[in-house]
Amino acid sequence: MKIAVCAKVVPEQARRIDPETKRLDRSGEPTLNPFDTNAVEEALRLKGDGADAEVVLVSLGPERALDALRKALAMGADRVVLVSDEAAAGSDLVASSYALARALEREQSELVLFGQQANDSDGAVMWAAVADRLRRPLISQVAELTVSDGAVRGKRQTEFGYDVIEAPLPAVVAVSDAINEPRYPSLKGIMGAKKKPQETVSLGELGVEPERAGESGSRTEVYAVGGPPPRGETQRIEDDGSGAEKIVEFLLGRKAL
């Protein structure tokens, strides 16, 4: 079985939005989106010892994202395809999902996995857009996943309890971060990762028309970045052994006890 894992490289500490471009400041150390490591882990679990199984990482981002994507190779993924193109900068959901779908069409995997959300944009929407573009069934928020007899079955949590949903392969599945504990790459894995295939493709190679990429392919925009939302005063203290007493004092002061 071939499994594609869609992964995003995010700045380790995204603490500001550039007032000029109104885009997220991505100058921080690039790292594999932590939620995507759950998807990588699940792909590796499904692959098991299967010699004919393959786990391929598919990502959209600048070329320097490759370094961070290698973490997934070190965990055990087989190769990386990075869609990298200056024309893709500033892509919103419409433009990104289009480019990602074109890259996934090229891979023709039986299963496409996503993590629960991107921890830079808090977006939790990409999988459904990609599934629609690929015209494949979708199961999201999956906390337990099984694959058998050409079908995928996922148990997931909703506002009302648990659902169990089944879909035939090929399918798109987004996993929750409760599904597993991602492994840490071993030293051997880290050493071996550099030798694994890492391909960079341009939008042109995927047949993505320039007008469908980047800002011209996007349908949303940012007008302004404002200050923090109004919030009462917060205070933080270090526990020096008197933390419990200080909580009681605080609660008495707020008449909350």
Added chain:
Amino acid sequence: VNTLVFLEHHEGELQKDSLGVLGKAAQLGGDASALIAGSGVEDLAAQAGRFGATKVYVADDPALEAPLPQPRVDVLGELIQKEGFGTVLFAATVLTADVAAALSARLDAGLNWDLVDLAQEDGKLVGKRPALDDTVYVDVGWKSEPRLALIRTGTFEPVETGGEADVEKVDVQLEDFSTVATMIEQAHEESEGPSIEDADVIVAGGRGLGGPENFALVEELAKALGGAVAATRAVVDAGWYPYSTQVGQTGKTVSPRLYIAVGISGAIQHKVGMQASNVIVAINKDPNAPIFEYADLGVVGDLHEIVPKLTELVRQRRAA
């Protein structure tokens, strides 16, 4: 500008957040219409009229029985193209996030998510979105129609206008790939014991507790305070505590007088379920935990040290 609101329903009830968004849509100017999609849902249309819809589209089909996203995308896609709505709004849930995102791809329509407000400014629609763990507000917009938006849980309260809506049945035509995912089982748990939604004081435990056995610390403190015990999604999914106690995006939304978060990092999914609490106290060993950004009092330290002491102090005070 005509707005369409997708109304989610569960066990014969339109959901409160959906109705809240409908009320907001009615205030934006223009007509606010609603779509109800399901099986045997015609009776819900009148309810939508009472909460501000001037027109209610009803897609009633056995294929829409299970709350799965893809058939709903087909219905919405057709309806929006036929009626030409300028704006389509969703109250964010597990179901609607998938519906809105897939619809964005289907129509190449812009989607802004996690909005906490919407306003007409200089003739254009502007959405307010908190970002970077809610440390900034971003004004977002759309470059073309239809404009799609997901509104954060608990943002708008429903407004009962007592109106009456025209009801129109919608033709349901589904794509092949939209109907192959099937609902095998729905286990919708009933809550047991005192409901956390009604509790005056809540003590909530997260993954920082280290293991299910340590929930005893949380239970003892809740007992001393006369409050209820809640849990985060992470520990519920891990099987440490029952689903009925879960606070957050996919759990319950609570607003007690006092909320004490023990070993909870406080990701946005949790925050939306408890941010309306009157006083929030957090105990966590990680000084960078997001919960410290919005806790009225945050204590950085070992919960195993602090919580038993706190329980004892509260007991003494209550006994006195």
